[in-house]
Amino acid sequence: MSSSDPxxxxxxxxxxxxxxxxxxxxxxxxxxxxxxxxxxxxxxSKDYENAKLAFEKASKGQExxxxxxxxxxxxxxxxxLAKELRNWTEVIDFYRRASExxxxxxxxxxxxxxxxxxxxxLEDALPDDAVQLYTDACVILxxxxxxxxxxxxxxxxxxxxxxxxxxxxxxxxxxxxxxAADKCNARNSQCKAYLSAIIVYLYAHDLQQAEKCYNDCSQxxxxxxxxxxxxxxxxxxxxxxxDVEEIKRVAHSSxxxxxxxxxxxxxxxLPTGDVAEIKGDADKGEEEALDExxxx
Amino acid sequence: xxxxxxxTRVDAICKKYEKxxxxxxxxxxxxxxxxxxxxxxxxxxxxxxxxxxKSEAAATENNRATAVAMNAEVRRTKARLLEExxxxxxxxxxxxKGVSKEELEARNDLVYALKDRIEAISDGSTAATKQTTGxxxxxxxxTGIKFDSSSDGKFDSEYFQQTEESDxxxxxxxMRRMKQDQGLEVIAEGLDTLKNMAHDLNEELDRQVPLMxxxxxKVDRAASDLKSTNVxxxxxxHKMRSSRNFCIDIILLCIILGIAAYLYNVLK
Numbered sequence: 001m002s003s004s005d006p007x008x009x010x011x012x013x014x015x016x017x018x019x020x021x022x023x024x025x026x027x028x029x030x031x032x033x034x035x036x037x038x039x040x041x042x043x044x045s046k047d048y049e050n051a052k053l054a055f056e057k058a059s060k061g062q063e064x065x066x067x068x069x070x071x072x073x074x075x076x077x078x079x080x081l082a083k084e085l086r087n088w089t090e091v092i093d094f095y096r097r098a099s100e101x102x103x104x105x106x107x108x109x110x111x112x113x114x115x116x117x118x119x120x121x122l123e124d125a126l127p128d129d130a131v132q133l134y135t136d137a138c139v140i141l142x143x144x145x146x147x148x149x150x151x152x153x154x155x156x157x158x159x160x161x162x163x164x165x166x167x168x169x170x171x172x173x174x175x176x177x178x179x180a181a182d183k184c185n186a187r188n189s190q191c192k193a194y195l196s197a198i199i200v201y202l203y204a205h206d207l208q209q210a211e212k213c214y215n216d217c218s219q220x221x222x223x224x225x226x227x228x229x230x231x232x233x234x235x236x237x238x239x240x241x242x243d244v245e246e247i248k249r250v251a252h253s254s255x256x257x258x259x260x261x262x263x264x265x266x267x268x269x270l271p272t273g274d275v276a277e278i279k280g281d282a283d284k285g286e287e288e289a290l291d292e293x294x295x296x
Numbered sequence: 297x298x299x300x301x302x303x304t305r306v307d308a309i310c311k312k313y314e315k316x317x318x319x320x321x322x323x324x325x326x327x328x329x330x331x332x333x334x335x336x337x338x339x340x341x342x343x344x345x346x347x348x349x350k351s352e353a354a355a356t357e358n359n360r361a362t363a364v365a366m367n368a369e370v371r372r373t374k375a376r377l378l379e380e381x382x383x384x385x386x387x388x389x390x391x392x393k394g395v396s397k398e399e400l401e402a403r404n405d406l407v408y409a410l411k412d413r414i415e416a417i418s419d420g421s422t423a424a425t426k427q428t429t430g431x432x433x434x435x436x437x438x439t440g441i442k443f444d445s446s447s448d449g450k451f452d453s454e455y456f457q458q459t460e461e462s463d464x465x466x467x468x469x470x471m472r473r474m475k476q477d478q479g480l481e482v483i484a485e486g487l488d489t490l491k492n493m494a495h496d497l498n499e500e501l502d503r504q505v506p507l508m509x510x511x512x513x514k515v516d517r518a519a520s521d522l523k524s525t526n527v528x529x530x531x532x533x534h535k536m537r538s539s540r541n542f543c544i545d546i547i548l549l550c551i552i553l554g555i556a557a558y559l560y561n562v563l564k
Contacts, residue, residue, distance in 0.1 A: 184502070186499045187495075188495035188496065188498070188499060189499055254488040254492075258488070258489070258492040
């Protein structure tokens with residue numbers, strides 16, 4: 001039976017599930033079995049489109065049999081095949097459905113895993129959706145109290161933002177990562193996250209934001225007494241003095257080389273633009289503040 | 297105790313406590329009086345005497361540490377005096393009333409002579425040079441972590457003469473020190489990487505601890521389920537195929553066959 005033509009299996013299964021005069025209730029059990037066999041057969045013969053359909057139907061059958069776990073598993077397989085076909089909307093739909101089914105089973109981890117898989121698949125094609133998926137995955141994990149697993153997801157989301165050149169968003173994500181790390185006492189990751197955020201701000205040529213970020217983070221004891229904060233203060237003082245050599249030296253130091261690859265690339269490209277200009281802006285900013293005071 | 301002994305003793309004591317003799321001090325100051333040069337010269341002479349005494353004491357000292365300390369004192373005093381020599385020279389040039397022209401020129405010569413006298417004070421360094429250069433051979437091979445950077449100050453030309461040997465040894469010292477610094481930098485970088493890896497490992501293990509606990513629970517539950525299922529299965533198998541039931545089955549079967557055979561015989 002398993003070696004017979006998958007198409008035949010599918011049609012047979014369809015007949016079992018279709019309600020008609022002779023059939024008053026669909027026989028999902030045998031139908032699901034047939035669907036699974038058909039799907040495997042299609043996958044082996046690399047007929048992705050049909051395999052995907054078969055998996056969809058199998059998943060529906062499992063749902064009817066009230067086993068959401070198997071249903072979710074089939075949905076994931078269908079989504080993987082949709083990825084091969086580069087059918088992105090379907091990928092998103094399938095993975096989301098799979099994640100919902102996992103949540104029905106009361107298993108948040110596989111749920112967030114499937115969203116993460118979806119996001120990874122979409123990184124190149126639809127980066128905005130990918131980021132959305134990553135955020136949802138992180139939310140699921142945080143609700144479950146398992147922030148530690150969320151670190152990788154936050155980092156991946158931040159790197160997508162950096163690719164999209166949305167630096168403030170990237171920095172925000174890194175700060176969220178720092179917050180999650182704080183909750184589970186992961187000091188090293190926390191300090192690295194804050195240092196990465198400061199570097200992203202500097203790369204975006206935004207010295208004020210970077211300084212503000214540094215001041216905010218210095219409120220936290222763990223960061224204040226860490227290597228990373230020393231490195232950050234060196235970097236910021238080098239920026240304030242407009243010393244390009246010093247910036248380059250700090251950027252090549254070992255503290256920064258321990259960060260994420262994307263961040264290292266950014267750090268090596270520092271300083272972007274004219275550092276003296278930043279210095280001038282910083283001074284001008286102070287003068288402007290004084291003027292405002294005078295006016296009032 | 298003879299009178300002579302008494303007198304010598306009194307003299308010695310008086311000399312020792314001269315500085316407390318206010319009248320004599322005033323006298324000495326008055327003797328200097330308007331002449332600043334003479335005053336300063338007097339001061340210099342006193343200090344030189346004291347230094348010479350100390351150096352002699354150091355030379356005869358058996359305890360090396362005290363000898364070194366005294367030599368250091370002498371060297372310090374010498375340095376100070378040499379610094380003040382220019383002041384004395386300036387004073388010597390000034391014209392002071394009551395002093396003749398020849399005396400003025402004589403004063404200049406006096407100043408130079410003073411300088412030579414100061415430098416001639418032995419402070420054990422000429423003897424020490426040989427010892428230090430000999431000692432470097434052993435200390436440079438001892439590349440332990442010994443950052444005695446305070447000894448750098450002693451390598452000034454004031455303190456000992458620059459012989460060729462000491463120059464070479466100094467260069468070698470600098471080279472080895474630079475190499476040590478480079479090596480230490482490499483080690484520091486390696487340690488940084490190790491530290492980072494260790495921290496990451498720590499966090500990873502922290503992450504896995506609750507997962508392991510979950511696995512533990514689930515496996516325990518599965519094991520107990522299996523055990524109860526096994527027991528039930530055993531009971532069922534017992535009931536189905538126990539040997540007692542088997543024998544009863546065979547006996548009943550034989551009885552039935554016997555009854556069948558009997559009936560067959562009867563009916564035949």
